[in-house]
Amino acid sequence: MPTTLFSEIEYLKGVGKARGEKYRKLGITSPYELIYHIPRSYLDFRTHVPVAQAVLNEYNVLKLTVFRKMPPQRIKGGLVICKAAATDGIDDILIVVYNNVYYFQALKEGETYYMYGKVAGNFLRKEISSPVYIRADEQVLIQPIYHLTQGLSVNMVRTNMRQALEIMRREPFETLSADILKKYDLAPLMWALENIHFPESEQASETARRRLAFDELLKLQIGMSVMKSRSRRNTAFRMDSSIDVGEFTRGLPFELTDDQQKAVDDIVADLCRDVPMNRLLQGDVGSGKTAVAAAACFFAAKNGIQSALMAPTEILATQHFRTLSGFLEPFGVKVCLLTGSMTAKKKAAVREEIAAGEIDVVVGTHAIIQKDVEYKALGLVITDEQHRFGVAQRAALAEKGDAPHKLVMSATPIPRTLALIIYGDLDISAITQLPKGRKPIKTYAVTGKLRSRAFGFVRERLDEGRQAYVVCPMIEESESELFAVKTYAENAARNDLKGYTTALLHGKMRAAEKDKTMKLFRDGEIQVLICTTVVEVGVDVPNAAVMVIENAERFGLSQLHQLRGRVGRGSFESSCILITDNTTEDCVKRMKIMSSTSDGFKISEEDLKMRGPGDFFGSAQHGLPPLKIADIACNMELMNRAQSCARELLADDPLLEKPQNKALKMDVMRLFSKDIIG
Structure with a gap:
């Protein structure tokens, strides 16, 4: 049977089982x-130079004829060295x-080749x-370079x-x-695919890339639009608009900001519809998204409907449980916690209560x-920090109910144009104001020369009873x-932080270890938490009032802003000190932006301009199909046309x-790896 485009890769001529496994790794x-x-x-082989003009210790393209091949030499450790003499017609080279x-072995004596490699001597x-x-x-002198894995050479892939x-x-x-x-x-698809791999010219590769990027953005848009329309089927949980959510918001010990109130109004209006x-509830770090989610849970409970809130980690789930219990229990709304680390007996008891409808919020x-x-009646599904889950887990939670209402909370401010693409299947509410009385975090950017002064400042805050x-x-x-x-961490504990209790938190630790360390910090038993970026998402320690970020140039603006948001969550004046010895224009600009504003939406706009979305979103791509060709920020014009x-x-x-x-429908289904369309 002849090989088709959709045959297993092993059946492509010259691939076979072993090489097929290598391709599968990619x-x-x-x-x-x-x-x-x-x-x-x-690699552009058109730009070759004579041997005499090759730049030493740099990569050069040479046009060489092989005139003598020597026998391979085996040396200690099993290494094999192969050598051949070649000439460009004037000078020789090894x-x-x-x-x-x-x-x-594929090199033949008497044959002429274009060669690209490092020239030494x-x-x-x-x-x-x-x-x-x-x-x-060879007719095509612009040759592709691919991402490879061990056992696959660029020539094999070509x-x-x-x-x-x-x-x-x-x-x-x-x-x-x-x-x-x-x-x-x-450009036509066949021409674009030929010219992205073996371009006739630089212009041809750009034209090909534009077509393929357009296709990718178009498929993304279609998939998201279909997901959005699918979620518009009727829900079994249309709620009663005559129930007053104001009973809850008026009873809170603080006044909602205008943005919070608008978000609550939008959510209540949504909950009272047939669909x-x-x-998406987008809000800056500490903007009060949980209070808005609590209002939604209150409204659902008063309608006799259960809510579920899913957080990405146990420590965040426990934090939400405490906060929501504090908000809702005074109004007779029962909240429970369900996590993997609970005992089997405790889990079984909680599951029984959920099934019996005795729990309002899980x-x-x-x-x-x-x-x-x-x-019993799951009608409102809330996920926190959306990009930690991905579309599949969001869907799994939604399937627990009968077309339930869905609310996604994200503390990663995203420029609105991009949010419409990344969360194309969601309506958007944004909270841009901080709650009344919340003090802005003072941010300072300093060089390593001022490190000891910075730690002197940290010690003063610790002596006042704060944490860092x-x-x-x-x-x-x-x-x-x-x-x-x-x-x-060891040096800091012996020197700058001597006499204070410190602990280390890093990404290689097991989840239980991380949670234990975070709990000790939250409970005040650790004064200084030395950590990597695992601290970035969500945990509330109101007593933490100072943060020092070493090598601040290694973080993007949005990431620095997220990290900074871990302090300033209590009533104390808080500070963030950015330490960097990098004086490049780009780094200085980032430090100035961080020192001058605490508006996460403004920062994300700047971050996107400076870094592009590949870095902006990191590798997760917010749970959406990864974009291989299109660059959303640089392709905004193309994005709009695809929309x-x-x-x-x-x-x-x-x-x-x-x-x-x-064919387009099949491609959309393949991109999303799901039967998204009918």
Whole structure:
């Protein structure tokens, strides 16, 4: 049977089982997925130089003819060194290949090649190490470079890529109609795929990239729009608008801000409709989102309907349980906690109460979406810190009810334009004001020369009875970085923080260890928490009034803002000290922004401008399908065009059932890895 685009990757000529496993490590299971393995960069062999002009200890492109190959040399440790002599017609050079006999054997005496590699040596004798090469009679001189895994070479991937593209030429398909290609000035799909891998010119690769980025953004938009319309089916939990939520908000010991009140009004209006609410509650760190969620739970309980709030960690779930209990129990609304670490007996008792409808609000971790948790009438589902879950877990919680209302809370301020894309299936409420009486956090950026003064300031706050965070970046979570953080913590405990109780919190610790350390800090038994970014999300320690962030240049603006939000949660004046010796223009600008504003939405706009969304969202992409080609911030114009194209297509064919939309529908389903459309 001939290999098709959707055959297993092993059946592509020259791949086989062993190489197929290597491709699977890269997430490639078929020739179709291989075609969408987009080059990370290109090698331009058109810009070759003579051997005499090669820059030593730099990468150069040379045009060389091999005139003598020496026998491979085996040296101590099993290493194999292969050497060949070559010439550019005027000067000679030695080609050296390490531990790759197969690669070396493909070079033929008398043949001419373009070679790209690091040139070393001196004026009289030069060598090029393990060069990437192509034959000089190759038609395409701009060659792709791919993300690889051990056992896959760039030449193997290029060969297999040509075979996959050949299959597509035999069974071509186009996802967009001729009218759309013309209207949005897009290249045909087959041409785009050929020119993203083997471009005729730089212009061709850019035109190809634009088409493929448009496709990706279009599929994202269509998938999100369909998810949004699906959630619009009727709910069994339409609530009674005559019930007064004001009984709750007026009874609070503080006055809601205008933004909080508007969010409550929007949510109550949503809960009284026939279709389920699907709303994102976006608020800066400490803006009072939990009070708004409590109002929604109160309104649901008074309607005889259960609510569930899911948090990403046990410590956050416990915090929400305490806060919601404090808000709701005085009004006769019963709140319970359900987490994985509870005893089996305790869990069983709580599950019984939930099933009997004796509990109004269930707070917990992913334990509340387990199969053995039955609800009597789950009508409101709330998830906190959305990007820690992803679409699948959100859906699993929603399936516990009969088309329940959904509220997503996120403390990561996102510019509105981007929020509409990332949370395209949700309506949006934003809380931009801080609660009355909350003091802004004073932020200072200093160099390492002032470190001892900064720690003198920390000691003064500790002596007043406050607590402190010291943040050390551990971006890669490697063993060497972990060692550096541990060493820093030991030195700090012996020197700047001598005489104070300190503890270390880092990403390599087990969840139970992290929770125990955080609990000791929250209970005041630890004065200084030295930590990596694991402290970023959500935990409330009102007595923590000072934070020191070491190597602040290693964090993005939004991340610095999130970290800073861990202090200033009580009534004490709070400070954040950013320490960096980096004096680049970009770093100085970031430190100035952090020192001049505490508005998370303003900071996120600046962060997006400076870093682009790849860094802005990190690798999680908020639980959405990852974008391989499109860069949302840099492609805003393309994003808008894709949005208008998605609206146009869905208005004409809401479930993409027309024959001309069949390939596009299949692509959307593949991108979301779910049967999103009918």
